[in-house]
Amino acid sequence: MKIRGKVYRFGRNIDTDQIYPGRYLELHEPQEIAKHVMEGASASFAAEVRPGDIIVASTNFGCGSSREHAAIALKKVGISVVIAESFACIFYRNCINLGLPLLVCPKVSELVTQGDYIEADLAAGTVKNITQNTEVQGEALSEHIINIIRAGGVKPLFKAKFGQG
Amino acid sequence: MHALEKILAKAAGLPRVRPGEIVNAKVDLAEVNDLYLQAIKSFHEMGGQKVHDPNKIAFVLDHYAPAPTIQSAANQKVMREFVWEQGIPHLFDIDAGVCHQVMLEAGLVYPGMVLVATDSHTTTHGAAGAYGTGVGATDLACIMLTGEMWFRVPEIMKIELSGTLPHGVMAKDAVLHVLGKLKQDAAVYKAVEYTGEAVAAMSMAERMVLCNMAVEMGATTAYIAPDEITRAYLEPRLGYWPEVAHTDADFTYWATYAFDVSELEPQLAAPHSIDNLVGISECQGTKIDQAFIGTCTGGRVEDLAVAAKILKGKKIHPHTRLVIIPASREVFLTATRLGYTEALVEAGATFSTPGCGPCLGAHQGALAPGEVCVTASSRNFPGRMGSTQAEIYAASPAVCAASALEGRLADPRKYLVEGGYRK
Numbered sequence A: 001m002k003i004r005g006k007v008y009r010f011g012r013n014i015d016t017d018q019i020y021p022g023r024y025l026e027l028h029e030p031q032e033i034a035k036h037v038m039e040g041a042s043a044s045f046a047a048e049v050r051p052g053d054i055i056v057a058s059t060n061f062g063c064g065s066s067r068e069h070a071a072i073a074l075k076k077v078g079i080s081v082v083i084a085e086s087f088a089c090i091f092y093r094n095c096i097n098l099g100l101p102l103l104v105c106p107k108v109s110e111l112v113t114q115g116d117y118i119e120a121d122l123a124a125g126t127v128k129n130i131t132q133n134t135e136v137q138g139e140a141l142s143e144h145i146i147n148i149i150r151a152g153g154v155k156p157l158f159k160a161k162f163g164q165g
Numbered sequence B: 001m002h003a004l005e006k007i008l009a010k011a012a013g014l015p016r017v018r019p020g021e022i023v024n025a026k027v028d029l030a031e032v033n034d035l036y037l038q039a040i041k042s043f044h045e046m047g048g049q050k051v052h053d054p055n056k057i058a059f060v061l062d063h064y065a066p067a068p069t070i071q072s073a074a075n076q077k078v079m080r081e082f083v084w085e086q087g088i089p090h091l092f093d094i095d096a097g098v099c100h101q102v103m104l105e106a107g108l109v110y111p112g113m114v115l116v117a118t119d120s121h122t123t124t125h126g127a128a129g130a131y132g133t134g135v136g137a138t139d140l141a142c143i144m145l146t147g148e149m150w151f152r153v154p155e156i157m158k159i160e161l162s163g164t165l166p167h168g169v170m171a172k173d174a175v176l177h178v179l180g181k182l183k184q185d186a187a188v189y190k191a192v193e194y195t196g197e198a199v200a201a202m203s204m205a206e207r208m209v210l211c212n213m214a215v216e217m218g219a220t221t222a223y224i225a226p227d228e229i230t231r232a233y234l235e236p237r238l239g240y241w242p243e244v245a246h247t248d249a250d251f252t253y254w255a256t257y258a259f260d261v262s263e264l265e266p267q268l269a270a271p272h273s274i275d276n277l278v279g280i281s282e283c284q285g286t287k288i289d290q291a292f293i294g295t296c297t298g299g300r301v302e303d304l305a306v307a308a309k310i311l312k313g314k315k316i317h318p319h320t321r322l323v324i325i326p327a328s329r330e331v332f333l334t335a336t337r338l339g340y341t342e343a344l345v346e347a348g349a350t351f352s353t354p355g356c357g358p359c360l361g362a363h364q365g366a367l368a369p370g371e372v373c374v375t376a377s378s379r380n381f382p383g384r385m386g387s388t389q390a391e392i393y394a395a396s397p398a399v400c401a402a403s404a405l406e407g408r409l410a411d412p413r414k415y416l417v418e419g420g421y422r423k
Helices: A030-034 A069-076 A089-098 A143-151 A154-162 B003-012 B037-045 B070-086 B099-105 B120-128 B137-146 B171-182 B204-217 B228-238 B301-311 B329-337 B340-346 B397-406
Strands: A002-009 A054-057 A081-084 A102-104 A117-121 A126-129 A134-137 B022-026 B029-033 B057-060 B090-092 B114-117 B131-134 B148-152 B155-162 B190-195 B221-223 B255-260 B267-269 B277-279 B290-294 B321-325 B349-351 B372-375 B391-394
Touching (some): A030 A069, A054 A117, A069 A089, A081 A117, A089 A102, A089 A143, A089 A154, A089 B137, A143 A154, A154 B037, A154 B137, B003 B022, B003 B114, B003 B131, B003 B221, B029 B099, B029 B137, B037 B137, B057 B070, B057 B099, B070 B090, B099 B114, B099 B204, B099 B228, B099 B329, B114 B120, B114 B137, B120 B131, B120 B190, B120 B204, B120 B221, B137 B148, B171 B204, B171 B255, B171 B267, B171 B277, B204 B221, B204 B228, B204 B301, B290 B301, B290 B397, B301 B321, B301 B329, B301 B340, B301 B397, B340 B349, B372 B397
Parallel strands (some): A002 A054, A054 A081, A081 A102, B057 B090, B114 B131, B290 B321, B290 B372, B372 B391
Antiparallel strands (some): A002 A117, A117 A126, A126 A134, B022 B148, B267 B277, B267 B391
């Protein structure tokens, strides 16, 4: 599974309050949630982001609150993959559950700058910077997780297996 | 195996588990709070009609208690209706308080259980010897549908706190000190166990603070081996005492860190990250606009007690607000019976009813641009309590009370007589 897109670059410890501020937590429709994506970290992101864009960040992306709104917002605006040096564990689960792929790639923040075009290979775990013609090796996604991503998240899988009608 | 591994192994029906392994484990209690209408939506989206076991589900309406907007009121309405329709026996409505405090007080938390909640601070329940972890809405919906969840068995790190906390220095100061040294990504997807003589001497309330803040270093769960203090707190609430699994003597920890707390001064996490630590001596005098005492981190009886001790018979600074929100109804009642509520209100505190309050910037004390707040809660992320242009210092309830009194960041030790509140 290969994903190509333009990079939005973020730093260390981007918490879920920055991805999706607490004052909007009462919202539950994805299109309403998406209007506030990354609002605590960047005032312009929500207006500028385009479907297919890629977020690249340093360590501990998604730390803090367990709010699934953070994953819903990124998924709804069409972020194709988030690549970071490490992810907070609840955020990681939330994104995979919704079918939004995440790639752990220890050196990725040295590889890319804002606006670069990159290609991530989820099964191989590689990140290729097309703009700068460089490449780094990250952690390949397991077959189990790739199957969840292909299905569009856990909901279709659980519906098929456990749905009560 | 570690006690936490034994808990997961038992819940997964396996003889043993190893770090890194993925296991499907039965969940003893799944709790949903009122930020997570999506849990019900996801349940329906997956074709759910009846929950797997209503007795193993709790709903706590705490983050928007009482509802500040029409939308949050509408969300709570849907949740109540779901609870009643599904026959879920554990509904803690807006009168109850913060989920973690409420579940412990209600006797729903016991050593050896697996507790999953839609709240990152579910690590708190390690103080009761439970495997507690936070999830998002869809994971919780999967549990409501199947009674199980997949876990990656975490590596376990040990944090040993030796020595004795000095007067006026609290568990919050100890855990902030640890965060300042280890940093906020030190335990990403690890379990954190706290041990040592300082932990052994702590009350349950103080142990809850340590475990609560473990998530701020990235931990998926936390643990303190149950002892007589745990038992004295839990047994009357449970009505029994379960058999407790112990860590094997030959267990090897992923990492061990040791800290002596004997010489600690009050600690503050300065804006805008929880590992940006300063001692009170480095920042006292900084003007504040608001102090906040409350939440699953700093809103227990002991926290209101130290604030009352500092503020009784005095008035807070005229340019400062002091917002106090007891963590639960039981905390509020106890603090009232003991006279703390009266002392604090007379000193100028603004009380709100039990719940999460302004911790997440939703209501009851949000911050304006340019304001400075000192808080007994757990997070000082940009915009956490309102404006991203506000500055938040996270500290102990004692520091918050002393700072409200002086209108600037202040050292509480001068207000706490030797042999004071810890006795």
